[in-house]
Amino acid sequence: MATITHEEAHAHTHGPELQHQFETPEQQKEAATLGMWAFLVTEIMLFGGIFMAYIAYRWAFPEAWEESAALLNTPLATVNTVVLLVSSLTVALAVNAAEEGRKRRLITMLVLTIVLGVTFLVIKGYEYSEKFAHCAGAKDPISWITGSDLHESHECLVPGRGFMFPDEHGSTSGGHGAAKTATQSGHQLFFLLYFSATGLHAIHMIIGLGVMTTILVMALRDRFSPTYFTPVEIGGLYWHLIDIIWVFLFPLFYLV
Amino acid sequence: MSTLSLPQSSYIRDNSRTFTDWLKSWLLTVDHKRIAILYLLSINFFFLLGGLAATLVRVELITPQGDLMSSDVYNRAFTLHGVIMVFFFLIPSIPAVLGNFLVPLMLGARDLAFPRLNLLSWYLYMIGGLFALIAAVFGGVDTGWTFYTPFSSTYSNSNVVMTITGAFIMGFSSILTGLNFIVTIHKMRAPGLTWFRLPLFIWANYATSIIQILATPVLGIALLLVVVERLWGVGIYDPALGGDPLLFQHLFWFYSHPAVYIMILPAMGVISELISTFSRKRIFGYEFIAFSSIAIAILGFLVWGHHMFVSSQSVYAGLVFSFITMLVAIPSAIKVFNWTATLYKGSISYRTPMLYALGFIGLFVIGGLTGIFLGVTAVDLHVTDTYFVVAHFHYVMVGGTIMAYLGGIHFWWPKMTGRMYNETWGSIAALIIFVGFNMTFFPQFILGYLGMPRRYHVYPPEFQILHVMSTAGASILAIGFIVPLIYLGISLRKGAIAGDNPWGATGLEWKTSSPPPTFNFDKTPIVTEEAYAYPPEAAERDAAAWRPGSPL
Amino acid sequence: MAEQHAHAHAHHHGEKHTHISRGTYYRVFAALMVLMVLTVAAWWVEKNLLEIPGWLAVTIAMSIAIAKTVLIVLYFMHVKISSRMTQVYAAGAFVWLIILFVITMGDYVARGWPPQAGPLP
Numbered sequence: 001m002a003t004i005t006h007e008e009a010h011a012h013t014h015g016p017e018l019q020h021q022f023e024t025p026e027q028q029k030e031a032a033t034l035g036m037w038a039f040l041v042t043e044i045m046l047f048g049g050i051f052m053a054y055i056a057y058r059w060a061f062p063e064a065w066e067e068s069a070a071l072l073n074t075p076l077a078t079v080n081t082v083v084l085l086v087s088s089l090t091v092a093l094a095v096n097a098a099e100e101g102r103k104r105r106l107i108t109m110l111v112l113t114i115v116l117g118v119t120f121l122v123i124k125g126y127e128y129s130e131k132f133a134h135c136a137g138a139k140d141p142i143s144w145i146t147g148s149d150l151h152e153s154h155e156c157l158v159p160g161r162g163f164m165f166p167d168e169h170g171s172t173s174g175g176h177g178a179a180k181t182a183t184q185s186g187h188q189l190f191f192l193l194y195f196s197a198t199g200l201h202a203i204h205m206i207i208g209l210g211v212m213t214t215i216l217v218m219a220l221r222d223r224f225s226p227t228y229f230t231p232v233e234i235g236g237l238y239w240h241l242i243d244i245i246w247v248f249l250f251p252l253f254y255l256v
Numbered sequence: 257m258s259t260l261s262l263p264q265s266s267y268i269r270d271n272s273r274t275f276t277d278w279l280k281s282w283l284l285t286v287d288h289k290r291i292a293i294l295y296l297l298s299i300n301f302f303f304l305l306g307g308l309a310a311t312l313v314r315v316e317l318i319t320p321q322g323d324l325m326s327s328d329v330y331n332r333a334f335t336l337h338g339v340i341m342v343f344f345f346l347i348p349s350i351p352a353v354l355g356n357f358l359v360p361l362m363l364g365a366r367d368l369a370f371p372r373l374n375l376l377s378w379y380l381y382m383i384g385g386l387f388a389l390i391a392a393v394f395g396g397v398d399t400g401w402t403f404y405t406p407f408s409s410t411y412s413n414s415n416v417v418m419t420i421t422g423a424f425i426m427g428f429s430s431i432l433t434g435l436n437f438i439v440t441i442h443k444m445r446a447p448g449l450t451w452f453r454l455p456l457f458i459w460a461n462y463a464t465s466i467i468q469i470l471a472t473p474v475l476g477i478a479l480l481l482v483v484v485e486r487l488w489g490v491g492i493y494d495p496a497l498g499g500d501p502l503l504f505q506h507l508f509w510f511y512s513h514p515a516v517y518i519m520i521l522p523a524m525g526v527i528s529e530l531i532s533t534f535s536r537k538r539i540f541g542y543e544f545i546a547f548s549s550i551a552i553a554i555l556g557f558l559v560w561g562h563h564m565f566v567s568s569q570s571v572y573a574g575l576v577f578s579f580i581t582m583l584v585a586i587p588s589a590i591k592v593f594n595w596t597a598t599l600y601k602g603s604i605s606y607r608t609p610m611l612y613a614l615g616f617i618g619l620f621v622i623g624g625l626t627g628i629f630l631g632v633t634a635v636d637l638h639v640t641d642t643y644f645v646v647a648h649f650h651y652v653m654v655g656g657t658i659m660a661y662l663g664g665i666h667f668w669w670p671k672m673t674g675r676m677y678n679e680t681w682g683s684i685a686a687l688i689i690f691v692g693f694n695m696t697f698f699p700q701f702i703l704g705y706l707g708m709p710r711r712y713h714v715y716p717p718e719f720q721i722l723h724v725m726s727t728a729g730a731s732i733l734a735i736g737f738i739v740p741l742i743y744l745g746i747s748l749r750k751g752a753i754a755g756d757n758p759w760g761a762t763g764l765e766w767k768t769s770s771p772p773p774t775f776n777f778d779k780t781p782i783v784t785e786e787a788y789a790y791p792p793e794a795a796e797r798d799a800a801a802w803r804p805g806s807p808l
Numbered sequence: 809m810a811e812q813h814a815h816a817h818a819h820h821h822g823e824k825h826t827h828i829s830r831g832t833y834y835r836v837f838a839a840l841m842v843l844m845v846l847t848v849a850a851w852w853v854e855k856n857l858l859e860i861p862g863w864l865a866v867t868i869a870m871s872i873a874i875a876k877t878v879l880i881v882l883y884f885m886h887v888k889i890s891s892r893m894t895q896v897y898a899a900g901a902f903v904w905l906i907i908l909f910v911i912t913m914g915d916y917v918a919r920g921w922p923p924q925a926g927p928l929p
């Protein structure tokens with residue numbers, strides 16, 4: 001059996017970022033990319049479970065779905081979609097900048113991405129607080145915080161004991177643990193799935209922001225070169241996946 | 257063949273001076289071999305705990321009256337047993353211990369692709385286990401390992417959330433192991449090691465890894481939704497709020513049927529290695545075994561509904577699931593035929609690992625065939641939720657996975673530790689386990705067939721004799737598990753020095769020293785031949801050279 | 809040293825490390841924006857102007873979402889120029905989702921859930 005010695009294999013020069021288990025930088029890079037994709041597969045399947053629940057319940061309660069979706073804030077979500085799509089572009093450009101070794105550009109793009117990500121979360125947070133404010137009997141989040149304009153609410157779209165779906169006739173249905181018919185509880189399911197899916201997505205955004213910040217710090221410390229920018233690349237993959245999930249959440253919840 | 261002392265430097269030895277240094281060198285290691293040892297210790301600890309819970313269950317069942325514990329405590333006992341054995345023993349067992357140790361060695365690599373993720377996966381495993389243990393200490397869970405809704409989500413008032421969190425975290429550990437193996441097998445093979453020169457153990461672990469990354473997250477989200485439902489009183493699985501409890505079963509079995517292949521596929525990989533080595537023959541139908549692993553991994557995703565035949569699933573869906581279930585049996589059967597064909601005209605030596613391998617074949621055939629019974633809706637209607645099912649899955653999980661796990665541990669023990677265990681005691685223990693196992697679980701087929709339901713602690717007196725037999729068998733089985741602990745422990749100090757290749761086996765892991773150095777190979781090996789390249793006359797030469805007491 | 813790594817490249821034929829130019833990124837982004845406008849417009853039309861049957865609306869929205877995904881995956885995520893194995897994994901995830909959806913919904917449709925159809929109110 002022929003062999004190659006360890007020293008021989010490592011004879012060629014390489015940067016300090018080559019880890020001991022790999023022979024070449026290319027091998028390391030390909031491993032990282034494939035590994036990230038394998039991880040993205042698990043992420044897709046994770047959201048897949050929620051999408052499965054969505055499909056089953058939407059099929060079961062089509063009217064409830066239509067009525068509920070009308071109560072979500074589509075304009076805000078549209079803005080958010082634009083924000084995320086732009087952030088995807090900035091991430092793609094960041095990878096491109098890293099590839100070409102342009103540090104300034106890379107840093108600009110990363111900062112832009114982070115800003116856009118935070119914007120998304122702020123808008124999302126506002127959307128959530130709107131729903132919670134209604135449960136607390138306020139018109140909007142501002143009056144909820146200031147405590148003005150409180151009244152007995154006729155709408156609470158946060159699933160749980162207090163859930164109350166406004167009726168066309170102004171009265172309310174559901175809530176208070178009373179026995180509900182299946183159709184009425186369809187609304188509750190819609191909002192439950194809405195909060196679970198967008199909530200899980202928001203958690204991923206927060207993780208994504210953490211990843212981007214780490215990469216930004218690494219970039220500031222000159223860790224990358226045109227031959228080594230794997231973290232930027234696989235961090236970018238993660239960010240794009242978050243974007244793709246939103247691409248589906250947006251029409252499924254806001255545009256049905 | 258054998259040298260007189262262990263190699264000067266190996267992954268086990270290090271030059272840490274103080275105890276804390278030594279501890280750090282283990283707890284912060286990124287060496288796949290050390291992580292395998294960490295897994296070995298922790299997984300066996302959980303096996304012991306699961307075994308204790310099983311003891312409680314079996315002791316309670318000695319008498320027809322529920323006299324030892326209340327039905328509630330009984331529920332918690334069998335749930336503890338199931339949760340620990342499935343999530344914390346069987347699923348990680350072979351991949352995390354043997355796989356971690358062997359995959360890089362068999363590939364001729366210095367380590368897995370992501371050593372730090374590997375360590376993380378061990379920590380996640382431990383954290384998950386901690387959650388499960390805390391839940392158990394504070395009263396346990398009574399839902400069964402399946403966590404069926406709406407009982408788990410609405411009615412049960414035991415520590416469901418805690419246990420589920422444990423299973424969820426451990427799921428991530430399993431995903432990381434799978435991910436690591438996939439990338440390592442794709443990207444880190446030694447020069448010349450083409451796909452069809454890979455040992456079948458690698459193929460099996462690759463197929464397992466695919467299942468791990470595709471199926472585990474679905475279980476994760478299904479369980480997460482149960483937690484959400486319990487914590488916030490919302491109703492995603494609650495029929496009173498429009499939810500569908502059966503949706504949980506769909507998501508759960510989308511994972512948990514493939515999960516049975518997470519348990520059995522690596523076991524099959526081990527068996528392929530053992531059968532070939534101890535028959536001194538090239539494995540029969542290499543490609544068929546390799547591809548049948550992949551086929552099982554894929555087909556395994558299409559049959560989950562056979563666990564839901566009587567749970568108000570549509571009869572038409574049941575029909576389709578029943579049909580596809582028959583198809584999965586084909587690749588499993590292919591493997592069994594190929595192993596048998598490998599034995600034919602081989603020079604078989606009945607060393608301990610081989611005893612386990614032969615035991616595996618017999619028991620897996622029984623387990624698999626009864627699986628076919630269960631896959632037929634007409635039969636399943638009568639025996640579902642009876643001890644027939646319990647016997648079926650213990651035949652495949654204990655008779656299959658645990659037999660292979662023990663066989664593998666014995667086979668690679670000299671490689672892991674550099675020393676041989678006591679062969680006589682090894683054979684004795686293997687026989688005790690085989691006898692004890694059959695005595696424990698064969699009566700359960702009869703019990704189930706006669707109508708004894710699973711998960712009950714009170715039963716009609718006419719079943720007592722079979723239950724007593726089963727408990728007696730379980731005691732024998734327990735002895736069989738304890739004996740190896742003792743002689744393997746002793747071998748660490750007293751065992752004969754094994755040398756690089758005590759079995760005369762092929763495979764890259766035998767080309768390095770025992771125990772291997774930290775980076776596995778001093779020189780990157782180049783592979784020029786197929787796996788199991790035993791020369792055609794090896795078997796005959798062996799037979800001619802045999803003397804009473806000779807090692808092989 | 810290159811030969812000894814031949815194994816690592818066994819699956820993708822030749823080094824096709826063509827990289828994606830910045831112009832392409834901008835074009836893809838433009839296409840994404842157009843698709844986004846289209847899907848919102850379709851929703852608005854359906855809400856305010858004419859009755860579109862539900863299934864058609866969903867088909868339109870989903871087709872657009874899938875188109876966007878394909879663009880992002882192929883160009884932004886570089887799958888177009890990635891190794892064969894990466895492509896297989898990327899595609900595999902979606903295939904497995906379909907398996908989950910189709911088989912499970914097969915049961916629902918054949919079963920006739922929801923409970924309105926049953927004896928419960």
Ligand code: HEM
Pocket residue numbers: 402516517519520562563581582584585588623624625626627628630631632636639640641645648649652653656657
């Ligand atoms: C040869 C192919 C196999 C077939 C056709 C098969 C078929 C089945 C069927 C139809 C059931 C459902 C019985 C019921 O609940 O009424 C079942 C249960 C089960 N099988 Fe298998 N099986 C096979 C192999 C395996 C393997 C290899 C394992 C594990 C290593 C396994 C583990 C289990 C477990 C754990 C259950 C019970 C789950 C529970 O309800 O708690 N099976 N099997």
Ligand SMILES: [Cu+2]
Pocket residue numbers: 512513516559560562563
């Ligand atoms: Cu199954």
